[in-house]
Amino acid sequence: MINMIALDLDNTLLTNDKRISQRNELALKKLHDEGMRVVLCTGRPINAIWNYIDQLGLTGADDYTITFNGALVVHNNDKAVLAKQGMKRDGLAPLYDFSKSHGYSLDVLDFEQDYQISDLAPSIYADKLGNTLKYTATPFAGLADQLYSKAVIAQPREVVDKVQSVVDQSLLDHYHIVRSQPHILEFLDHDMDKAVGLKTLLGHFGWTFENLMTFGDAENDLGMLKAAQVGVSMANGTDAVKAVANEVTLSNEEDGVAAFTENYFA
Known part of the structure; x- marks a missing residue:
């Protein structure tokens, strides 16, 4: 039933x-x-x-x-x-290193707001979601050691296609990776x-x-x-x-x- x-x-x-x-x-x-x-x-x-x-x-x-x-x-x-359930800052470090090495953006979300990682490429996440979230620009090292719900790479469709093509096994071992929209790739806790x-x-x-x-x-x-x-x-x-x-x-x-x-x- x-x-x-x-x-x-x-x-x-x-x-x-x-x-x-x-x-x-x-x-x-x-x-x-x-x-x-x-x-x-x-x-x-x-x-x-x-x-x-x-x-x-x-x-x-x-x-x-x-x-x-x-x-x-x-x-x-x-x-x-x-x-x-979520991930601590240290658990997001492999994703930050991946984004930095490839020149991608990164947004990290706790359960209240979005932290736009300011020492990486610009993100289009806020443009797509509008004022439905509070957005705070911060370098990755400035993130508090707390629980985060997910991280997002938000770029034009063709860039996200490229991101998916270069994701390696080490990232797949760390995260559950899903493409929620053509321009958004989400990284969740591995079992989430x-x-x-x-x-x-x-x-x-x-x-x-x-x-x-x-x-x-x-x-x-x-x-x-x-x-x-x-x-x-x-x-x-x-x-x-x-x-x-x-x-x-x-x-x-x-x-x-x-x-x-x-x-x-x-």
Whole structure:
């Protein structure tokens, strides 16, 4: 029995102009009102997506969000932390050395803000995310010795293609590396994935992956699509996403989430 629906945002629930369509909104609100747990799963902090949480009415006592691609599970209405996992500054040193040697940018995020590493190349991360985060320029040596959720190389698509082509095994051994958007490559703790956060949240309610339906389109959604009882790829999803999904629905521009859930739960 499906008790929880977990949804990626960009190019999945959201249209290309970053909206939740009326049809998707109404479909998810109906399921939520009937007792379904509707969980947004994103790489961003909760404050950066609060407009979507509010639009869907996900502010009840049992509403949670998976943020930072699984690294933080947060209770929506009071921002209390259910689970948190990340990397210390020393754990990011191999990535800093890699970026420096190749002339790439680097953004390091804790669970509140983005630290733009100022002794590396300029990043386009702030340009793409806008004012949804606080941005602080700092050299890598100036980072505090605390827990960080992830690091990001944000560059034009062709540069990120090049980054992926030169990533070596030592980095793969250190990090879980996912391309969340064409211009963004994310570096997470080695065992971190959206499925990790969802496993914790499912356990909180006494459920397992057999009670989960997920929707996604990109590389950072693969784990949760594989793990779920019902993993749904968008029509605009990558070939790798479609290969692991149980089902393929319409695109994010065609209300694919609503189209699938309306039929599945009819």
